[in-house]
Amino acid sequence: MDASNYLYISALLFTIGAVGVVVRRNAIVVFMCIELMLNAANLSFVTFSRINGNLDGQVMAFFTMVVAACEVVVGLAIIVAIYRSRRSASVDDASLLKR
Amino acid sequence: MMQLALEVGQTATPEAVMFWILGPLAVVAALAMLLVKKAVHSAILMAFVMVVLAVFYIAQDAVFLGIVQVVVYTGAVMMLFLFILMLVGVDSSDSLTETIKGLRPIAITAALGFGGLMVSLLGRATLGRDAVGLSAANADGNVEGIGYLLFSRFVWPFEVISALLVTAALGAMVLAHQPRSSKKSTQRQQSINRFRGESLATAAGLPAPGVYARHNAVDVPALLPDGTPAPNSVNASLKARGDMLDSNTFDLKKISTQVEEEK
Numbered sequence: 001m002d003a004s005n006y007l008y009i010s011a012l013l014f015t016i017g018a019v020g021v022v023v024r025r026n027a028i029v030v031f032m033c034i035e036l037m038l039n040a041a042n043l044s045f046v047t048f049s050r051i052n053g054n055l056d057g058q059v060m061a062f063f064t065m066v067v068a069a070c071e072v073v074v075g076l077a078i079i080v081a082i083y084r085s086r087r088s089a090s091v092d093d094a095s096l097l098k099r
Numbered sequence: 100m101m102q103l104a105l106e107v108g109q110t111a112t113p114e115a116v117m118f119w120i121l122g123p124l125a126v127v128a129a130l131a132m133l134l135v136k137k138a139v140h141s142a143i144l145m146a147f148v149m150v151v152l153a154v155f156y157i158a159q160d161a162v163f164l165g166i167v168q169v170v171v172y173t174g175a176v177m178m179l180f181l182f183i184l185m186l187v188g189v190d191s192s193d194s195l196t197e198t199i200k201g202l203r204p205i206a207i208t209a210a211l212g213f214g215g216l217m218v219s220l221l222g223r224a225t226l227g228r229d230a231v232g233l234s235a236a237n238a239d240g241n242v243e244g245i246g247y248l249l250f251s252r253f254v255w256p257f258e259v260i261s262a263l264l265v266t267a268a269l270g271a272m273v274l275a276h277q278p279r280s281s282k283k284s285t286q287r288q289q290s291i292n293r294f295r296g297e298s299l300a301t302a303a304g305l306p307a308p309g310v311y312a313r314h315n316a317v318d319v320p321a322l323l324p325d326g327t328p329a330p331n332s333v334n335a336s337l338k339a340r341g342d343m344l345d346s347n348t349f350d351l352k353k354i355s356t357q358v359e360e361e362k
Contacts, residue, residue, distance in 0.1 A: 001114065001115035001118060001119075002230075003120070003159075003230040003262060004222070005118060005156060006118075007160065007221045008218055008221060008222075009122045009126065010216075011126065011131075011213050011214060011217035011218050011221060012126050012214060012297070013125065013126065013129055013148070014122045014190050014217070015210050015213055015214035015217065016126070016129040016130060016132075016133065016210075017129070018210060018212040018213065019133060019206050019207065020132065020133045022202065023133060023202065023203055023206050023208040024133065025198060026138050027143050028138050028142075028180065028183060028184055028187065029132075029138050031180070032141055032142060032145045032180060032359075033132070033133075033296055034170075035145065035176065036132070036145065036304060037131060037173070039149060039152050042152070042155075042164075042168075043152055043155060046155070046159050046161045046164060047154050047159060048206075048235050049159075049161065050159045050161075050230055050231075051230040051231060051235070051270075052231060053230075053233060053235060054233025054236050055233070055241075055245055055248055056245045056248065058161050058163070058164055058245055059245055059248045059249060059253050060160070061164055062163075062164060062167065062245065062249075063253075063256060064258060065167060065168070065171055065172070065274070066260050066263070069171060069176060069264075069265065070173070070178070070263055070264055070266075070267035071265075072176050072179060073179070073267050073268065073269075073270075074267050074274070076180070076183045076271075076272055076273060077270070077271040077274035077275045078180060078186065078189065079128060079183060079273075080173065080183060080186065080268070080275055081274050083186075083187045084277065085143050086124075086277065089187045089188075093361060095137065
């Protein structure tokens with residue numbers, strides 16, 4: 001087995017996450033799909049780190065994890081704030097700018 | 100033996116077995132995450148994918164990242180997701196109906212194109228190239244290696260990211276903060292309201308909701324001694340949600356009291 005198989009699976013997971021962001025309507029599920037995309041990117045960072053034989057990729061993946069944690073905290077706070085004002089967690093309902 | 104196999108650039112057989120079992124499972128779980136209806140099920144499947152990724156990290160000599168993945172993602176982030184899910188509640192936005200017309204076929208076509216492009220690009224970029232392996236970089240230990248990099252070459256990004264964490268925590272506090280709309284009533288004020296309010300009838304407290312043997316019953320109003328239900332015995336928020344049951348259905352008159360003769 002070649003180490004690049006991990007890269008293929010990372011590409012697949014990233015694509016699935018992207019489809020989820022577009023297709024699903026629940027804001028929390030959309031958010032989880034974004035997390036899936038970040039995780040897929042992390043997997044390719046780790047794999048490239050192994051292919052190239054240095055630890056830079058792992059440090060980058062570590063930074064990505066911290067940024068993802070920040071993003072989850074702020075994003076979920078936004079979802080809770082929207083839910084408080086509009087009583088819905090659907091991404092279709094927050095469309096004040098359109099009307 | 101593991102080290103030898105890594106040096107040649109090919110992964111060892113146990114890793115291949117692990118990959119071909121867990122890899123398809125992760126992809127199937129990720130696909131199911133899109134297809135299941137309930138957000139809670141999506142969260143569980145997401146946690147599974149994250150654990151599989153942690154195993155992949157550890158298999159690829161990224162021990163520290165594998166542990167961090169389990170602790171931070173499946174531990175903290177997924178718990179936060181589940182917490183918000185429980186707070187926000189499961190509502191109608193869980194339905195899988197297509198709200199924008201023609202979105203789904205377009206999204207799937209674009210995804211097939213994008214995925215095919217990524218896989219073919221990756222195949223061209225790495226085909227025929229041997230993996231170096233991390234046995235040299237991890238010679239002093241994986242945590243030591245990452246720590247050395249973090250505090251030498253990447254010390255500036257590391258500091259910036261700490262500022263980002265503090266900012267995110269502050270931002271979440273500001274966003275989630277909600278000022279009180281009314282002043283909190285003191286114990287003295289509550290006592291005055293109770294005894295000098297509209298009537299003395301509720302001075303001793305409201306009646307407790309009925310507990311019937313046939314129903315688990317905070318949502319059933321109590322029956323007063325004259326047989327009429329007392330709606331104020333049920334919690335106001337249950338009433339507002341429409342979860343209050345009619346206590347007439349639990350009336351003993353409705354139950355058949357006839358005893359059939361046994362043969």
